[in-house]
Amino acid sequence: MPDADTTGLTVGQVSARLGVTVRALHHWDETGLARPSLRTAAGYRLYTPADLERLHRVVVYRELGVGLDEIRTFLDDPTTDVPGALRAQRTRLTERIERLQRLGGELDRMIDAQERGPLLTAEQQAAIFGADWNPDWPVQARRRYADTPQWLQYAERAASRDPEDWQAIADAVTDLDRALADAMDAGAAPGTPEANRLAERHREVFAAYFPLTIEMQVLLGRTFESDPGFAAHYDTVRAGLAAWFRQIIDANARAHGIDPDTATWR
Template sequence: MPDDTDADGLPVGQVSTRLGVTVRTLHHWDEIGLARPSLRTAAGYRLYTAGDLERLHRIVVYREIGLGLDRTRAILDDTGADVPGALRAQRAQVAEKIDHLQRLSAGLDRMIDAHERGLLLTAEQQATIFGPDWNPDWPAQARQRYGDTPQWQQYAELSASRSPEEWQAIADAVAGLDRALAAAMDAGVTPGSPEADQLVERHREVFASYFPLTRQMQVCLGRMFETDQGYATHYDSIRTGLAKWFRLIIDASARAHGINPDTATWQ
């Protein structure tokens, strides 16, 4: 507020400093009639009186709480305006914004956590969903191995929004595919047959729960299924030789789509 030396009014520069607004803003408020200085110097420069500063201070406060200029003008100029009611309405809007920002913050926390951990499930939840043979250290190992790849980023961002129930549905789909693969091998389904190709497509659809899988990527996975000890043990524990058979049907499907399995790369 002005002191005794402000009796003749303050110039716009000093008012700008006192209120923490720009000179351009003060000029704009003057031009639209929201806050006009009561005095002018002989040279035409604006001078703001104590009353002007009181009005400006209220404008700044209302702006800080989010009131628009039109609503601010109505409150200031209408002597019968329901100021408490207007402020309560604004408080309700602020509360909604706070709630929205809190939800955004929580979502960001989950996204960060998913990028760092991969799977936002407790060890107990993982065991319940993925079975007793599941190792809760696998997601961390996968991050160390693949954390700088686009596929890990896609996986993490999908993981961030998934509930335990959704993960259970994915686990059920994977288990169903494993059973279908074993049954097809038992039935003598041959690589390159329509039945085998359907299983290869089903695998791509199920795997899309983690990240989009191209046919070349699928060929690379097929190799891993047969040569990686962890994957090979998993499939061969379902049926002896299933890891190799799975790789063979993937390769046959790839050839049918113009891909040479011997030269396919992760792309």
Template sequence: MVDPELDDGRTVGSTAELLGVTVRTLHHWDKIGLASPSVRTTAGYRRYTDADLQRLHRIVAYRETGLGLDAIRAVLDDATTEIGATLREQRAQLAERIHDLQQLDERLERMTEAHEHGILLSDEEQSATFGPNWDPRGSGQARVLWGDFPQWAQFAERSASRTREQWRSVSEAMSTLQRDLGDALDQGMVAGSPEANALVERHREVFSNLFPLTRQMQVCLGRMFESDQGFAAYYDGIRAGLASWFRQIIDEAARAHGIDPDTATWQCPTGSREPARPR
């Protein structure tokens, strides 16, 4: 059957519907001279001829391959353009984009898993990295305790890109610090002394590998190390009385920086207030 509308050409609206594009798109292509209606009716309306439609179909086909409008114009208008070479170049660019998107997807997957699970190591890898006494369930428990805090998001963001070797380095730095804390307690190091304050500052630096730790936040951690049964048992297992002594040297170091440990609150580096202490 002959389409009666083709007698005088197709209207812009009909052509847009036929091609599956918008009228605005056709107007744009007309404006830039990529594809324009060839016929003007006696009433002054512009119409697309069959030849115009053939060109439009080709434009749509090449646009669906991802070619830009300038490249499409070259394919259609420049007799010297090698279409195969143009399409091969487009495929090469597409392959590069696919590679980039795959990498992005992998990063998103790791970030998602880090927010949900914390440390992105298997139970066996965690035991090998953090020692036989490490409980791999601790990361999940930490999420329950800290998941509503911005520090969990900061921890997850760092965890997403941290390798096993980097985790081992963090673990070794913390273990060395804890041994030095025990030795300092044995030596009778006095809270508030330069040496004790240096240990406190070192703890803040090492701990900040997990998330940024302000001095007020460190005071809150010191309280928790002493009052929480699990933390207290851990530190007292290194040296008897270490949990309380550790809290004391943190408090004295805070006083040296004008912070009253009795009123210290869990406070982000940006100054936004969080609950008074981690629970």
């Protein structure tokens, strides 16, 4: 056993010099990966320059993403093809970097979608949603609904969509508007099977934005009739459509045992 005058670097000194935790140094000692050559009379670890060199190599390999067992092989097995193993590790790191870059791009899209809704230029929005579309509407919706689970769901969907996806959604909405107008013209009364099917079709189409319960749909129906922007949209499709649409939504809710007068956003 070395005496108390034995010189070397303590665990704390090595930790500070190499930027690794004391816990990691203890673990490497216990597993035999990098043991200190010396001990004080009191049993404290002391690392020699040779120990420090080995530790430095361990740290370098670890930062390159090499596993501890493989590091041990690099250091202790002279037959190991270290260059070949490092090339393989470089390939793995390159693949991981590419995955992380893709994730970074997806995160950027998610952030943008959270902040402004559809990831489309103003020109693309006009081309897809029509000349009367206001690009500020998604921003206004975010101000109103940003703290709701539904806005998060909407943003998650928006982040993964391209112009073709939005065009398909816009086409589905246009087809629904036309079907609503045709049914109203044909005299379909609220509560009839045809009107109820259209109310359910609206929930299916709207699910492109976020899942819509019947109670939530009731509240939206009120907005469709009372909000000037929504009312103008539906009444442009057909005069009186906004009010008729709300009525068929309410009637469909009653058919499902829901009182429209007590509906809440849930």
